[in-house]
Amino acid sequence: xxNKLTSSLEDYLEIxxxxxxxxxxVRAVDISKALNISRASVTEAxxxxxxxxxITYEKTIKLTDEGREKAIEVVSKHKVLQIFFxxxxxxxxxEASENACRIEHVISEKAFDKISDFIKKG
Numbered sequence: 001x002x003n004k005l006t007s008s009l010e011d012y013l014e015i016x017x018x019x020x021x022x023x024x025x026v027r028a029v030d031i032s033k034a035l036n037i038s039r040a041s042v043t044e045a046x047x048x049x050x051x052x053x054x055i056t057y058e059k060t061i062k063l064t065d066e067g068r069e070k071a072i073e074v075v076s077k078h079k080v081l082q083i084f085f086x087x088x089x090x091x092x093x094x095e096a097s098e099n100a101c102r103i104e105h106v107i108s109e110k111a112f113d114k115i116s117d118f119i120k121k122g
Contacts (some may be wrong), residue, residue, distance in 0.1 A: 005052075005070070008045065009045060009048060011074075013063070014071060014074045014075055015031055017072065025115070028057075037064075046103045047065065054070060074104060076101045077112060081107070081115065083119055088118070088119070
């Protein structure tokens with residue numbers, strides 16, 4: 001099984017994780033509205049995530065243990081990067097979040113660890 005995920009699929013995991021925390025029930029229509037994309041596109045992405053055993057997808061969507069682990073990793077990266085952009089670089093919350101979302105998918109582990117260590121020391 002290929003566990004390499006596109007940034008788009010990582011975004012889906014992040015959204016599912018956040019929705020599970022807020023509502024516990026996640027539906028495709030929720031994701032479609034959150035991302036402002038068609039239900040067909042959402043269904044296609046959910047099928048990919050299900051084929052990688054990261055979610056179960058019937059009427060509602062649930063993260064598997066492996067999916068939850070990956071989602072928490074993405075969410076954690078986002079939070080650390082957002083803190084860095086807001087607290088260290090002084091960006092407003094929205095701009096910090098948008099940049100964190102873009103960078104969380106491509107940042108190297110070494111660079112991320114350095115930023116994380118920097119924040120912990122500060």
